[in-house]
Amino acid sequence: MLQVQRDQNDAQQFWLALLGAVRHASATPSRAEPPAATPEFNGRAMVDRVLSELADRRGPLIVVIDDLHELHSQEALALLTRLLTNLPPQVHAILTTRHDVPLGLHQLRLAGELAEIRAADLRFTERETRELLDTEGIALSAAGAALLRQRTEGWAAGLRLAALSLAGHPDPERFVAEFSGSDRTVAEYLLAEMLERQRDDVQDLVLRTSLLDRVNGELADLLTGRLGSERILLELEDANAFVVSLDAERTWFRYHQLFGEFLRLELRRTLPEEVPELHRRAAGWFTLQGQVVEAIRHTQAAGDWPVAARLLADHSFSLTLDGQAQTIQALLRAFPPGAPTDDPELALVRAADDLLHGHLDEATAHLAVAETHVETTPLDRQRRLQMAIVSLKLSLARRRGHLAGVIEQARLLASPISGQSDEEIALGSDLRAVALMNLGTVEAWSLGLPDAERHLQEGALLARSIGRPYLEVGCLAQLGFASRIRSFAITRQRCREAIALADRHGWGAEPVIAPALVTLAANLVWTGELDEAERWLQRTAQALQTDTGPGIRQLLHLATGRLHAGRGRYHESLEEFSAAEHLQSQLEGSHALASQVTGWILSTQARLGMPGQARAALAALTDEQANSGEIRNARAAICLTEGDPAGALGALADVLDGTAAVIGYITVVEAQLLAALAHRALGDQNAANMAAERALALAEPDRLVLPFVTTGAQELLESLPRHATAHAALLADILDVVHGASLTASNQSPSPHTEELSPSEFRVLRYLPTNLSRPEIASELSVSVNTVNTHIRSIYAKLQASDRSSAVQRARELRLLSARRTR
C-alpha cells in the first residue's frame, strides 16, 4: 500500500516509494534493501523494475495507491499508466483519488478490466445511514436518521463527522434538527462543532500543528509550548477523531485532509500573527532532524526567503544525489519571482538544476550570476560557494566536452576540508566527492590520465566513506575508462568491479555506468572476443538511451566500428567511424580521440579501396594532426593500397623509431604490421617476418588481436614460419578471428573434473594450437620427444580430450590459453 505524499511533484520519489512498498510486501530477505535513488531518473527502467519484481511473486498481490490526486507529476502518471496496463495476471491495483487524474485507462475500460466506484456509488443510503448510527451506538429515530442523511446528501465524510458529534451527545435529535436547519456547508458546520467540543488544550494543539503534514509528540510540544502532546494525539486517534497514526509504533500522526484544511484556515483566522513563528519553529526542528526538504518548505512558508535560499543551496547537492532533483525544482518555484536573479546561492541551485536537464546555456548564465557575487558573500560561506561553482563548471565542461582551461581551477578542490563544523564537513564532502568525480572525468577525457586515476580513486574512496554509492559507481566507471594506459587486465578488472557495484544497486542500465561498459566492450574487441564485446556494446547502447552527451556516444561508435572491422564488415565499420567523427564537432576543444578517429576512417577507406577519398581527407588535416602516429599509419595504409610500399615505409619511419606522438602502443603494433606488409611487397620476406614478430611480441602481454585482423595481414601471418615465432598460441588465436570465429571467454569455472596442469604441461599446451609436430615442439622447448609425449598424454587426460583439436578446444573454453592464466 502506498499513500501519495501531499503535493508530490517528484516522479522519482513516488516511484521509489512504490518500489519500496512492493518489495516490502514481497519480504524476501535479498530484496530487503530500500531502492536507491539516482540524480537522473530513468522512468522506463523503473517501471520495468517494478514489473519484474511483481512478476516474480507467486501468490496474488493487490497494490493500493491512496490519494492519487496528490501526484502532480505528469511523468509519474504516464509511467503509472504503463505499469497498470502491463500488470501480471496475479496482480491487481486499487487506486483512490478525489478527482479524475489523467491516467490513460480507456484501454482497460474497453477490455472490461477496470471497475470504477464513483461518488454516486459511495453515497450512503438511508439503510446504510441507520447501520452506521447503530454501529456507533447512537440512538436516533428513523426520522432523525433520514433527516441526517438528507442534510449530508449521503456524503460519507459528513456522516462520519456527524457521528463523532452525536456519540455521547445528550440530545441527538436536537443536534440533527439544528444541523438540518443551518445553512452552513456541511463540513464547516460539523468541523466547527467538533472542534468546539474539544478541551482547550486539545483545540490549541490541533490548531497549531495543522500547518504540518505530519506531527509527532515532540514537534507538537514545541509548537504548543506545552508537554504531553503525544498523549493527546493518541487519545484523538482512539476516539477516531480524524487523526490517524502513520507507523506501527504510533509516534507519527496525520490529520484527515478535510479536518486539516479546515484547521489551517481556523488557525489563520484566530492566531494569524503566530503563524510565521510556528513555521520557523517547525523548520528548526526539521533542520535538526536532517529533514531538509520539510525545513525549507516551512522556512518558505514563514516568508524567510534568504534563510530558505541558504538552506536549499547548502543541501541541493545532497538532495540531488538522493534523487530529489524534481523536489528541488518545486522548491525553487516557490521562491518569489525575483529571487533567483538576486540571490547568488539560488542562482547556483538553479544552475545545477539546468545542468541536470541539459540546459547548458542557462546553466552557464546562472553560474555567471553566482560568480559575480562571490566577493560579496560573507567569508564563512565563500569557500563553499567557490567550491560549488568550480564543481559545477567542471560538470558543465564535462557535458560540453570542453576541456581546456578548467583544470587550473581544480587546485581549489585538491585541499581537503578542515577546521569546520561537522555539518559543514558533511556538506562539503558531498561537494568534494562530486568535484573529484568531475575533475577526474575531465582529466580522463583530455589525456591527463595519471592525474585522472588519482582523482577518481580518491573520489571513489571518499564516496564510499560518506555512503554515496552513486558517486562511487560514477568514479569507478570513469576510472575504468581512464585505465587505458594500464594493461588490459587491469582495465577489465576495474570495469568489471564498477559494473558489479552498479548492478548491485540496480544501476546496471543507467548512464552513470556507461563509461565502464563501453571501455570493457572496446577492450574485448581488441582481444578478439567479439561476441562478448557485442553483448556489452548492446548494454552500453541501452544505458545511453537518455542522452548523456557526445563524448561517450563517440566511444560507442568507435568500439562498434572496430567490432565490425574485426568481423570484416568494413562498410558498417566506416559508417560507425563517420558517426564518431560527426560527434567530434560537438566536442569543443581538442579531444583525446580525434586523431584515432580520423586515422581509422582513413585506413578503412584505404581498405575499402577508396584511396582517393582518403588522400583528400588527409590533405585537409593540419600539420600537427598529420604528424601523429595514427595518421601516419593511415597514410601508410593508403600508400599500400596505391601500390607504394616504399612510401608506406617512409610514412611509418617516425612511428617505428618512437619519435611520432602516439596514443598508445597499439598504434606501434599497427605500424609494425604495416611495415611488414610493405617489406613483403618489396620482396624482403625476412624483414617482413621480423616486423611481424615484433608486432606479435608487443601484442603478447595483452593478447591483442584486432590490429592483426584489420590491417589485412592475413596472408602474411599465415605464411609466417611456425617455428620461427615464440607466439604461436597468439598467432593461432588471431587466425581464428581472421577466419571468422570469435574468441570466447568462458565465465564458468573449470569443471570439477579438470585437474590443474603443471607448468611444463602448460608450456606444451601453448604449442598445441599450432601445427608444429611433436618433434618440433620438443625442439622448441629443448626437451626430448618422450617428455613431450608424456605431457601431451597428461594434458589429454586432464582436459578429457581424445585428440589434439579437442584438447585445444577444451583449453580455449577453460581460458587456459589466455594471458590471464599465464604468469
Add this chain to the structure above:
Amino acid sequence: MRVHPAARDSDIVDSTPARYVIQIHGHLGPTVLLAFPALVSQWHGADTVLIGLLDRSALYGVLAQIETLGLDLVEVRQLTQHQKSPRSGDSRSP
C-alpha cells in the same frame, strides 16, 4: 461550465484575468471564506456566491480549494465585459 480541460500546455495558459462568479451550495462561514481572499462573497438564498477577478491559474487554485474543503460547487461562470453582476434568471447550465 465553461472551464477548459486541465490538460493544457502550461506554457500557453491564458493569464489575462477575468471576472468570475462561483456559486456554492450552503453558506460559507468566516473561516472557510479565508480560503478565498481574492473573492467577495454574497449570500443568494441557500447558496453563497463568490465574485472576483482571477486569471486561469488562480481560478484552478480556487476550484482545488473548493474540492479540498468538500464544498458543493453549483456553477462557475465567466462574466463578459458588459456584465457587471449575475442576473438571477441568467444562469447557463454547467
